[in-house]
Amino acid sequence: MTATIATTDALAVEDLSISYGGGTPVVSGVDLRVGPGEILGVIGESGCGKSSIGFAVLGLLPTTARVDAARLDVGSRPMGDADEEDWNEVRGRVASMVFQEPMSALNPCMRVGAQIAEVLLVHGLADKKAARARALELLRLVQVPEPELRATQFPHQMSGGMRQRIVIAMALAANPQLLVADEPTTALDVTVQAQILDLLDQMRRTTGAGVLLISHDLGVIAQTCDRVVVMYAGEIVEEGVPAEVLANPSHPYTAALVASIPTTTTAAREDLPMIAGGVRDSDRATAGCRFSARCAFATDACAAPQPLVQVAPAHTARCWRSTEPELSTRTEVTA
Amino acid sequence: MIKLKKNGALVAGIAILAGLTVFAVLGPLVGGYDPNLTTGGPFEGPSGTHWLGTDNIGRDNFVRLAIATRYALVISFVSSVISMVIGTGIGLVAGYAGGRLDNLLMRGTEIIMAIPAILFALVIRVIIGPGFLPLIIAMAIIGAPGFARIMRSPILVLRDRDFVVAAEIAGVRKPWIALSHLLPNATTPMLVNFASTASLAVLIESSLSFLGQGVQAPDPSAGRMISESMRYMQLDPLLIVLPAVLITLLTIAWNLLADGVQMALSPKAGNLAVPTRGRRRKKTSGAAGRAATGTTVEAGQRPVPADTPEDEAAPARV
Numbered sequence: 057m058t059a060t061i062a063t064t065d066a067l068a069v070e071d072l073s074i075s076y077g078g079g080t081p082v083v084s085g086v087d088l089r090v091g092p093g094e095i096l097g098v099i100g101e102s103g104c105g106k107s108s109i110g111f112a113v114l115g116l117l118p119t120t121a122r123v124d125a126a127r128l129d130v131g132s133r134p135m136g137d138a139d140e141e142d143w144n145e146v147r148g149r150v151a152s153m154v155f156q157e158p159m160s161a162l163n164p165c166m167r168v169g170a171q172i173a174e175v176l177l178v179h180g181l182a183d184k185k186a187a188r189a190r191a192l193e194l195l196r197l198v199q200v201p202e203p204e205l206r207a208t209q210f211p212h213q214m215s216g217g218m219r220q221r222i223v224i225a226m227a228l229a230a231n232p233q234l235l236v237a238d239e240p241t242t243a244l245d246v247t248v249q250a251q252i253l254d255l256l257d258q259m260r261r262t263t264g265a266g267v268l269l270i271s272h273d274l275g276v277i278a279q280t281c282d283r284v285v286v287m288y289a290g291e292i293v294e295e296g297v298p299a300e301v302l303a304n305p306s307h308p309y310t311a312a313l314v315a316s317i318p319t320t321t322t323a324a325r326e327d328l329p330m331i332a333g334g335v336r337d338s339d340r341a342t343a344g345c346r347f348s349a350r351c352a353f354a355t356d357a358c359a360a361p362q363p364l365v366q367v368a369p370a371h372t373a374r375c376w377r378s379t380e381p382e383l384s385t386r387t388e389v390t391a
Numbered sequence: 392m393i394k395l396k397k398n399g400a401l402v403a404g405i406a407i408l409a410g411l412t413v414f415a416v417l418g419p420l421v422g423g424y425d426p427n428l429t430t431g432g433p434f435e436g437p438s439g440t441h442w443l444g445t446d447n448i449g450r451d452n453f454v455r456l457a458i459a460t461r462y463a464l465v466i467s468f469v470s471s472v473i474s475m476v477i478g479t480g481i482g483l484v485a486g487y488a489g490g491r492l493d494n495l496l497m498r499g500t501e502i503i504m505a506i507p508a509i510l511f512a513l514v515i516r517v518i519i520g521p522g523f524l525p526l527i528i529a530m531a532i533i534g535a536p537g538f539a540r541i542m543r544s545p546i547l548v549l550r551d552r553d554f555v556v557a558a559e560i561a562g563v564r565k566p567w568i569a570l571s572h573l574l575p576n577a578t579t580p581m582l583v584n585f586a587s588t589a590s591l592a593v594l595i596e597s598s599l600s601f602l603g604q605g606v607q608a609p610d611p612s613a614g615r616m617i618s619e620s621m622r623y624m625q626l627d628p629l630l631i632v633l634p635a636v637l638i639t640l641l642t643i644a645w646n647l648l649a650d651g652v653q654m655a656l657s658p659k660a661g662n663l664a665v666p667t668r669g670r671r672r673k674k675t676s677g678a679a680g681r682a683a684t685g686t687t688v689e690a691g692q693r694p695v696p697a698d699t700p701e702d703e704a705a706p707a708r709v
Binding site: 114116144145147148149152153155156157160161162163164165166171174175178179223226229230 | 556558559560561563575
């Protein structure tokens with residue numbers, strides 16, 4: 057396969073907000089940029105809006121969802137006020153998705169070769185013969201052994217890791233510029249997880265596709281991403297290079313997340329630090345810091361709107377105290 | 392392959408239907424009489440010339456029964472096929488489209504289901520007139536709502552599954568998604584319901600014929616044979632027993648088939664062959680390899696969503 061390395065951004069989003077049924081926005085003021093061949097990690101706990109973003113950039117949110125953005129460019133196409141027809145042009149071709157559950161992402165009644173070829177056929181990118189050849193090529197690309205045999209098999213004849221490779225092959229079929237991977241390794245065991253992440257890493261190098269990797273697993277993010285965005289209650293609280301962000305978390309939320317990871321030095325019976333409470337709807341509506349209700353470092357000043365503060369080159373955090381040395385080094389969390 | 396040894400219902404159902412089909416096709420040729428002509432004396436008992444005797448006006452029972460089987464088989468099969476096509480289509484559209492269209496279609500099927508089947512068939516016969524074709528049309532309409540409802544529930548589960556979303560993301564058109572992604576994953580309830588509907592059709596056809604609104608005289612049909620022979624019940628009970636046995640056999644056969652198909656394709660029944668894994672497949676080649684692949688077709692066609700409640704996929708009992 058001759059990869060055409062795109063020169064435009066895979067994804068450029070500015071001031072994105074999403075709300076359901078006229079309620080409080082679940083995502084607000086989010087800026088994202090995924091360069092060609094770049095992996096951007098989006099991390100956050102359940103309900104912080106990371107999956108909503110993934111669906112929004114593919115135009116897949118239900119009709120009850122309201123999506124507003126100053127800019128929503130997928131590939132180089134402005135999709136800000138695109139209709140269903142426009143999205144059909146983009147989906148699969150310019151942007152595609154890798155799913156969480158490789159079992160349910162494949163049609164159990166269809167041979168995997170045919171499933172991969174279908175993407176090409178529906179977009180008229182290839183005739184039947186060429187599509188079949190391309191399917192084999194893709195299977196080889198995602199390192200499936202014996203592609204000729206595998207192409208004629210059904211999903212239930214394959215292991216979870218193999219199926220996820222097929223899902224990735226399907227997503228790559230039409231050479232998209234953007235790959236949205238929504239927790240692509242959650243359903244896999246750890247060794248297979250490493251293989252799949254490795255594969256994603258290789259794929260973006262060979263195809264030049266940008267990857268929006270959505271995860272709640274800090275390990276996955278640290279291992280794979282070029283940049284990471286930490287979400288909390290629908291907004292970005294910290295952004296930067298994973299090594300830097302995880303080593304020097306500058307937002308109390310990120311610090312608490314990092315502190316809650318067990319390490320090899322954690323004593324056997326010691327309780328892991330955790331973040332008390334959960335995200336409340338009112339947190340999303342507050343003008344000030346949305347984490348302040350659960351934050352050990354909160355003061356009255358946190359009620360004021362918080363801009364993203366530069367803490368280091370290419371490292372920002374949405375906390376006015378983030379430059380205080382005490383905060384970035386301390387990992388103590390509320391009990 | 393479906394394990395036939397363990398599936399007595401399927402084997403018995405197929406065997407009875409096959410036997411009746413052979414009887415229906417070859418019976419009149421072997422019997423050698425015209426079913427509608429007097430070829431002997433009235434109320435003759437079984438003999439070398441008339442194997443199952445003759446009826447009140449001396450027509451050969453064997454040949455008449457074979458023709459009746461022919462009618463019953465053709466009407467139940469053809470009307471169920473039409474029901475299946477119409478009903479499955481409605482169920483697919485309703486389940487996949489959802490919303491207002493779903494509501495509209497489902498309320499429509501409920502209206503048809505609310506009317507008693509025999510009454511409905513009689514009304515249609517009055518509107519379209521007597522004959523073979525109106526009979527099939529009437530029964531096709533009666534059977535369709537059942538298919539629509541039975542198809543809709545697996546589709547509701549399937550449409551939210553990732554592979555359907557994946558196909559939508561890939562830009563596959565919705566009608567094609569319905570046919571290539573949804574339908575093949577819901578074939579079990581469809582096939583089971585087909586057999587159930589056919590058994591119901593046998594009953595409705597004989598009921599209508601019994602009332603004189605089904606197959607028209609002088610052609611034989613099980614229901615008509617019973618109604619004509621009622622007056623001579625004490626004189627020659629065989630005249631009633633023969634068509635009654637025919638109706639029973641047909642109904643039992645279709646129902647056994649329904650149970651057998653359900654058992655064969657249900658993942659819980661454990662009747663599926665263990666799919667040959669890739670490692671073992673390597674050694675098989677050529678025809679053997681293809682045969683092995685063929686086995687998986689059946690395996691793949693079980694009602695896939697593990698989260699579908701089994702009752703939902705189970706056939707409606709009639």
